[in-house]
Amino acid sequence: MQPEPSSSIVPVTTVLFDLDDTLFDHANTARAALATSTAGLPEFAGADMEALYQQYSEILEEMHPQVLAGKCTYEDARRLRFQRLLAPYGLARTHAAATEFAQQHYGHYQRLRQPIAGAVALLEALRPHYKVGIVTNNRTAEQQEKLRHLGMAHLVDALVTSEEVGVTKPNPRIFEVALQRLRSRAAETVMVGDNWQADVVGALDVGIRPVWLNRFAGLRPLAHVEEITSLEPLAEVLLQITGAQPPVSQKL
Template identity: 25%
Template sequence: MKIKGIKDVFFDLDHTLWDFDKNSALTFNKIFKMHDVAVDLNEFLSHYEPINLDYWKLYREEKIDKASLRYNRLNDTFNKISFRADSTLIDKLSIDYIAYLTSFNHLFDDTLEVLNYLKPKYNLHIITNGFQEVQESKLKNSNIHHFFKSVTDSEQVGVKKPNPKIFNHALKKVNANPKTSIMIGDNLEADIFGALGIGMEAIYFNYLKDPTQQQVNQINNLNELKLFL
């Protein structure tokens, strides 16, 4: 089951190492209290999380810009729960969400253990579609920045995963060969198929245990990486 010949291990960040949903929920709880937004947090999140994923897909596909993503995911969610929020409030929440998001830094279970296990054996890197200023803060504030030799984000490159340009850029930056590199991430389209498409190995972090018919290497928790690497 071990994958032979790997030298460089590339990770996605959100939903792979950094527990986005947990940190996001804590952020919304904080900013709703700050702005006296009287909504049921669990109800809000039950709609926001799938809406957010849909908007990120549009963002990956270059169909919307950053500002549209940040505004519309909130506006659509408030409409779903029939809460009246004017554009001024949504703009304030959008700004404060980004400002406070990295003040919460929960990682997935076993993240530190696995990174400590991998670091002596491989060169570790990040490839993320997240926004540059936010991703840097996540890495530093969660005290995992030092594990990684490089961080490549979509804003640096001008394209997003699964575009082959971002993978090739990340490889070239550290003089890595796709045949001796592997990508680990939670998104089949962006992380797994994107990496496989340029000749890298890949492991799907299926932490939600979604059923998939795709014949790809997959794990349900990070500790299982030790079976492959």
């Protein structure tokens, strides 16, 4: 069990965010890309697309750590993912077929990327008064390009990636690097993220107050951890993240 938070109130100066499925809507982007990639294929006539997405997510969750650890390239992981996903439908059985489908799907995914509803407005409201950072388990170049595509790059003071630091959340080191780069203290920092283990437990372990973005009605293991289910409405989310303290004008 994690310790209960201290009752002393420290004004917030810094807000950290996860990126994928916290600011960037990976889940719905992936659903839309799968629907586009399989549209018109007779093998998917009458297929349960939500079940297909769940299978896609499970395979992605299994393989992503291997990619981050350098055991598999992104291109090979993408091909293998679709070979496994599409085999029951009689598709992508060969290396070439799986590679072609994966490339087409990735193109759809890139084109269909969208932010979580309310994400841009939230960053725009925070940044004049708070230092804003992103802590993400992914490649630096990919996340930089993603922020540009989503129109968020100019709203972020620091991007800290697992590729750069050499460890993944919830390892304390990645949070410590973010605090160092933003010249912030853990006690005055909030971490907003959707992944309980990586974002919530990781933040608690270094003394950062977490706010769990629980978009899909998961069970909250620790009652004292604050929870939001959306990034809207803006005023309510801002209050929950920053508390009742007045805006802090300190910037880097």
